[in-house]
Every structure is written in C-alpha cells, then in structure tokens.
Amino acid sequence: MKDTFLEDQRICTDMAGSPDEFEGAVIPPVYGSTLFTFGSFEELTEAEKNQQSRYVYSRGTNPTVQLLEKKLAALERGExxxxxxxxxxxxxxxxxSSVKSGDHVLCIGNLYFSTLELLNYLKKFQVDHSVVYSTKLADIESAIRENTAVIYIESPTDTKFEIIDLESVSGLAKSRGITSIMDNSWATPLFQKPILHGIDLVVHSASKYIGGHSDVIGGALIASQTVLDSIFKSEYLLQGGVMGPYEASLLLRGMRSLPLRMLAHQENALKVASFLSGHDRVAEVHYPGLPQNxxxxxxxxxxxxxxxxxxxxLKNGAYNEVKxxxxxxxxxxxxxxxxxxxSLVLSPNxxxxxGKLKKEGISPGIIRLSVGLGDAGVLIDDLDQALE
Structure with a gap:
C-alpha cells in the first residue's frame, strides 16, 4: 500500500515530459488557443480523422486538458x-453512452440527487430506472431486469456512506452483460481505484477534492480506450460539455497537493468522527474510516x-433540531x-x-459535514457548542 501511495504521489506532482519541455517552467503553460494551425491542407485533413490524439480545435483536444487527463487516468489506473x-x-x-430507448438503469443505495434528476429526465426517452436501497448482493441481483443496461453506484453511498462490494457487483454486471458505472468523487482516485475491481466507467466531480480550492468546476470520466474513443465522437464532441484549458490548469494545481491534502482531511475527519460518536446527542456517525463503524x-x-x-x-432528530x-x-x-x-455543513432535511427521506432510509435528524483543513480542535469545539 505504501508503494502504491508513493507512486500516486509521483503521478500527482511530476510534470509530463522532459525537464526542458516547457523551457524550464515549474508550472506547465496554459494553452488557451481555441484552434491549431497546420502547414498544409493535407495535414489538417489527416488530423481531422483523429481529433482525440491530434490538436485541431480545443472543443476536442487541448494540450493543457490532455495533461490533466493523462494524470487522472494514471492515478485511477485506467487506460x-x-x-x-x-x-x-x-x-x-x-x-x-451506455443506454438506449427501452433500457433500464439500476441504482444501488443513495445517490447524488442530480444523478437521479438526470435519470428522471431520461424517462421522456423511454429510459427507466429504479433504486435498490440495499448493498446486499442478493437484493441487487433480484432488482435486475431483463432490460437492465447499467448498474450505477457510489461507494460510499451518498449521505449514509455505506460501502458496496465492488468486485461482487462488477462481477454480477459482467455476467449479465451490464455496464457498471461508479462515482468515485468521495475517495478520489488516490484512495480508491474501482477500475482495478472490475468497474467499467468511473466518474468524478473534479470540483471536489481534485480541485480542492472551491474555485473550479470540472468532471472526469475514466474507462478503457475503446469506450472513450466512442464517447469522444458522440457524447463528448456533440454535447459540448468540454473542459477549458484554464479550468484544467487549476485542477493540475490541485493535483499537486492532493496527496497531502487528503491525508490532512482524513486526520481531521477521524478526530471529528470520534468526538461525535461519543456525544450523548448523537445517535450514529456515518463515516467508514471510523474503526467502530x-x-x-x-x-x-x-x-x-x-x-x-x-x-x-441526532437522537430523536427532526427539522427544528437539525436547523x-x-x-x-x-x-x-x-x-x-x-x-x-x-469546513461545511448541510442537511438533506x-x-x-x-417523508421522502424516510422512504430512502435516511433519518430526518441527519447532518452532513465536510471536514476541511482547519484545526481539528477548533472544529470539535464548534460542534460541541452547537450540540449543547
């Protein structure tokens, strides 16, 4: 595990290419150009055939964005x-990229609400979905339909942070010819590598830990080269939700400190979770890093x-107590x-x-914390006075 972390540190901090590639610059340059020119029309037409590996127009491939993509793929151990x-x-x-009209998407556990909103939107195209609020393989298997095309998961799950057995779920999906998609934003590719456990496509909100400074919005999708070649030609180029070079440069900045920041987040979170688990107003703490969880x-x-x-x-928690x-x-x-x-606080209540929360197995007394990089003692004191 230590060797893996050292390799991940190298990926996050090393610059691509030789030391002389950027004229000795410590930070790679930002290629803000929207287009790239060619010496002849024949060169342009040849490059147009393969925009994923050639620089033609930045809606397709851009050197700054590509550097970030290479680092994220390496960190996730994806192609x-x-x-x-x-x-x-x-x-x-x-x-x-994984569904067509008439297909079904099976969601496991609690998911990010916007993902569910997207799936609700897809009903207009006859793409159905259902949610099984259980992480047991037998329950997941019984929820699969003949037309299930995708199993979509987050691990840990949203809000309650339950763990899904990735190898069992990915094995089940492969045996049925189903594509598995996983949101790995919570752990980052530094702390969890779902592709190594059989997951087909891994997505990230790079706005979270990868960026780490609340100043950039971005996302990432890691998969096999074959899958991404197909996505590049359709869902990427045609839908237009592409990353710009300036956003990529901020995410490259975030990656350079990612290993140190994640260790600090973990250290603070364990202290906060331990405090909460012993508080007489707290019924349960949902944090998989806690040994008693x-x-x-x-x-x-x-x-x-x-x-x-x-x-x-909260014990006997309801909206007024949460608020x-x-x-x-x-x-x-x-x-x-x-x-x-x-450090941030929020509640889904x-x-x-x-009523909706109870249906999804979520306590109305639940409060979510994002433990930041401040002093853990100060954060604990703040929670202590608020819980009095």
Whole structure:
C-alpha cells in the first residue's frame, strides 16, 4: 500500500515530459488557443480523422486538458480519461453512452440527487430506472431486469456512506452483460481505484477534492480506450460539455497537493468522527474510516484512505433540531458541495421532505459535514457548542 501511495504521489506532482519541455517552467503553460494551425491542407485533413490524439480545435483536444487527463487516468489506473465542464457532464456522458430507448438503469443505495434528476429526465426517452436501497448482493441481483443496461453506484453511498462490494457487483454486471458505472468523487482516485475491481466507467466531480480550492468546476470520466474513443465522437464532441484549458490548469494545481491534502482531511475527519460518536446527542456517525463503524471492515478492502465527508444523526432528530444545530455552528459554514479547504455543513432535511427521506432510509435528524483543513480542535469545539 505504501508503494502504491508513493507512486500516486509521483503521478500527482511530476510534470509530463522532459525537464526542458516547457523551457524550464515549474508550472506547465496554459494553452488557451481555441484552434491549431497546420502547414498544409493535407495535414489538417489527416488530423481531422483523429481529433482525440491530434490538436485541431480545443472543443476536442487541448494540450493543457490532455495533461490533466493523462494524470487522472494514471492515478485511477485506467487506460484513458476525458475531462468535462462539470461532474454532471461526465455523469451524463457515461450514462447516455451506455443506454438506449427501452433500457433500464439500476441504482444501488443513495445517490447524488442530480444523478437521479438526470435519470428522471431520461424517462421522456423511454429510459427507466429504479433504486435498490440495499448493498446486499442478493437484493441487487433480484432488482435486475431483463432490460437492465447499467448498474450505477457510489461507494460510499451518498449521505449514509455505506460501502458496496465492488468486485461482487462488477462481477454480477459482467455476467449479465451490464455496464457498471461508479462515482468515485468521495475517495478520489488516490484512495480508491474501482477500475482495478472490475468497474467499467468511473466518474468524478473534479470540483471536489481534485480541485480542492472551491474555485473550479470540472468532471472526469475514466474507462478503457475503446469506450472513450466512442464517447469522444458522440457524447463528448456533440454535447459540448468540454473542459477549458484554464479550468484544467487549476485542477493540475490541485493535483499537486492532493496527496497531502487528503491525508490532512482524513486526520481531521477521524478526530471529528470520534468526538461525535461519543456525544450523548448523537445517535450514529456515518463515516467508514471510523474503526467502530459497521462499514469499516468492508471499507478496508477497497480504500487506502478516507476523505473528510461524513454525516451524523441526532437522537430523536427532526427539522427544528437539525436547523438549530446548523445555525449555531460558527466555524462550519452552511453551503453545498464539499472537498475543499473550508469546513461545511448541510442537511438533506429541508423541513418539507421528511417523508421522502424516510422512504430512502435516511433519518430526518441527519447532518452532513465536510471536514476541511482547519484545526481539528477548533472544529470539535464548534460542534460541541452547537450540540449543547
């Protein structure tokens, strides 16, 4: 595991090519050009045949974006990567490339709400979906239909952070000719590598830990070269959700510090989770890195580390209690998203949707924390006073 982490550190921090490639510059240049010219018309027409490996127009391939893609593919241990303008653009490309009218998508556990909104939107094209709120293989297998084309997962799952047995699920999918797609944003490719466990397509919201500074939106999709060649020609070029070179340069900056930041997020999160697990107002802490967590033994099989995103449940919690705790926090700021240096707090309980949460197996008293890079003692003190 240590050797793997050292290799990942090298991938994140090394520049591509020889030291002289960028005239000795410490930071690779940003290729802001929208187009690239050729010495002859014959060269242009030849390059047009393979825009994925030739620089023609930056909606296809750009040197700065391509450098980021190569690093992410190597870090994930995948054959190839394409970067998108957002995580949802990457998710959309992954799903749309894998389904046709009449197909069914099976979702396992709680998912990011926008992913489910996309699947609801696809009903207008006769693409159906269902959700099985269980991580047991028997329950997953029984939920597969004759027309199931995709099994879509997050591991850990959204909100409750349950662990899915990737090898069992990917093996089941392959035996049925089903494509497996996984959102790996929580762990990042540094701490979990789903492709090594048989997952076909891996997506990331690069806006989270990969960026790490709350100043760039982006997404990534890692898969085999064959799959991405197909996606490049259709879902990538034609839908237009492509990443720009300036966004790619910010994500390359984020990758250089990714290993150190993730270790710091993990250290802080373990301290916060340990504090919460012993608090008399807290019913349960959902963080797979916590040794006493019910998912910890499963997590050790797949994770080499843990991020800073977790949730906890208040005892007898309801909207007023949730709202009160959140509003009393001072260091944790109220905001969506996660994965950056700041510490954030949020709840899926908006006061009018408790019935929906219960249907999805989520306690109305749940509060989500994104533990940032501040002093863990200060964060714990903030939680302590808010829970009083």
């Amino acid at each position: 190839a990567c394409k970067c998108f303008s957002s995580g949802m653009a990457a998710i959309s490309a992954a799903i749309l 019910k998912n910890h033994s499963s997590a050790k099989k797949y994770f080499s580390g843990y991020s800073g995103l977790m949730s906890f449940e 009160g705790v959140i509003n009393r926090l001072r260091v944790f700021k109220i905001g969506v998203s996660w994965g950056s240096y700041e 908006y006061g009018y949707n408790e």
